Amino acid sequence: MLQLEVLGFLEREPGSKKFITSQKLNEWALQTLINSPQKSVRHAILEKLVADLNETCNITMLAGNNVIYIDRVESQWPLRIHLQPGSKVPIYCGASGKLLLSYMPASQRKKILSSISLIKFTKNTTIDIQKIEKELKKTKTKNYGLDVEEFMQGLIGIAVPIYKNNKICGTVSIHIPTVRHTIQDALAYIPRMRVAANEISLTLS
Numbered sequence: 001m002l003q004l005e006v007l008g009f010l011e012r013e014p015g016s017k018k019f020i021t022s023q024k025l026n027e028w029a030l031q032t033l034i035n036s037p038q039k040s041v042r043h044a045i046l047e048k049l050v051a052d053l054n055e056t057c058n059i060t061m062l063a064g065n066n067v068i069y070i071d072r073v074e075s076q077w078p079l080r081i082h083l084q085p086g087s088k089v090p091i092y093c094g095a096s097g098k099l100l101l102s103y104m105p106a107s108q109r110k111k112i113l114s115s116i117s118l119i120k121f122t123k124n125t126t127i128d129i130q131k132i133e134k135e136l137k138k139t140k141t142k143n144y145g146l147d148v149e150e151f152m153q154g155l156i157g158i159a160v161p162i163y164k165n166n167k168i169c170g171t172v173s174i175h176i177p178t179v180r181h182t183i184q185d186a187l188a189y190i191p192r193m194r195v196a197a198n199e200i201s202l203t204l205s
Contacts, residue, residue: 038203039071045203046073046172049196053174053189059200060096060159061170063088065116067097070170092118092132093125095157096171099145102136103161103168109136124150144190145171146183154178156186160193164204172197 042059049057050073059070066088091097092113101109110129118127126132139145147157159173172193176186 041203042200043071043073045196045199046071049073049172049192050075052192055189056175057193057196058096058173058175059162059170060173062091062100065091065112067091067094067100089151090116090119090121092116092127093121093147093150094173095145095147095159096173097145098136098139098147099159099161099171100168102140102145109133121151122149122153124148126150145173146187148183149178156181156183158186158190158193160190160197162197162204163201169204170200172200 046057046059054075056073056075058072060067061070062068067090069087069089089097091101101112104112113129113132118129119125120127126135143161145157145159147155149155151157154177156176156178157173158176159171161168162170162172174186174189174193176189
């Protein structure tokens with residue numbers, strides 16, 4: 001353990017002697033996943049989903065206090081945002097981040113939300129921690145994340161969980177411009193997204 005700490009793969013939890021994985025190890029693990037042999041299989045699943053829904057789809061995971069894009073397939077619509085694999089976005093105001101937060105133990109979630117700057121990206125962004133917590137309870141119950149122009153004006157985000165060993169490890173998410181679809185239109189995509197998420201989970205076993 002001490003040797004791994006010296007090498008920078010483990011670090012001490014603040015205020016405790018308990019070891020936790022370091023940012024260096026987390027970044028290494030994420031890069032390994034991004035470039036793993038199963039990358040092409042997961043990408044093909046995303047491509048099929050995009051062909052079905054005709055909207056941009058992503059695979060995301062947690063990276064420290066942010067959400068990182070592991071893979072992404074763009075739709076052919078001219079109106080879209082460009083986020084490459086490896087891009088990070090805030091955890092508290094996007095569909096994927098809110099879903100990942102909702103599955104965390106309350107103590108871990110509180111620690112993250114109290115340690116980051118809560119920036120109001122749009123008029124819909126919630127930066128009150130109590131209001132965020134209230135929404136996260138609904139998110140966990142519904143088992144999908146929803147972002148209605150909270151991170152970016154004019155964009156709806158939806159995320160469903162990817163499981164590994166019965167625990168959430170990431171999400172399949174979709175971005176939909178409001179000029180093309182309503183929230184109800186977007187929610188109708190969830191069943192197909194869950195199928196894709198299950199297929200991706202099989203590549204992680």
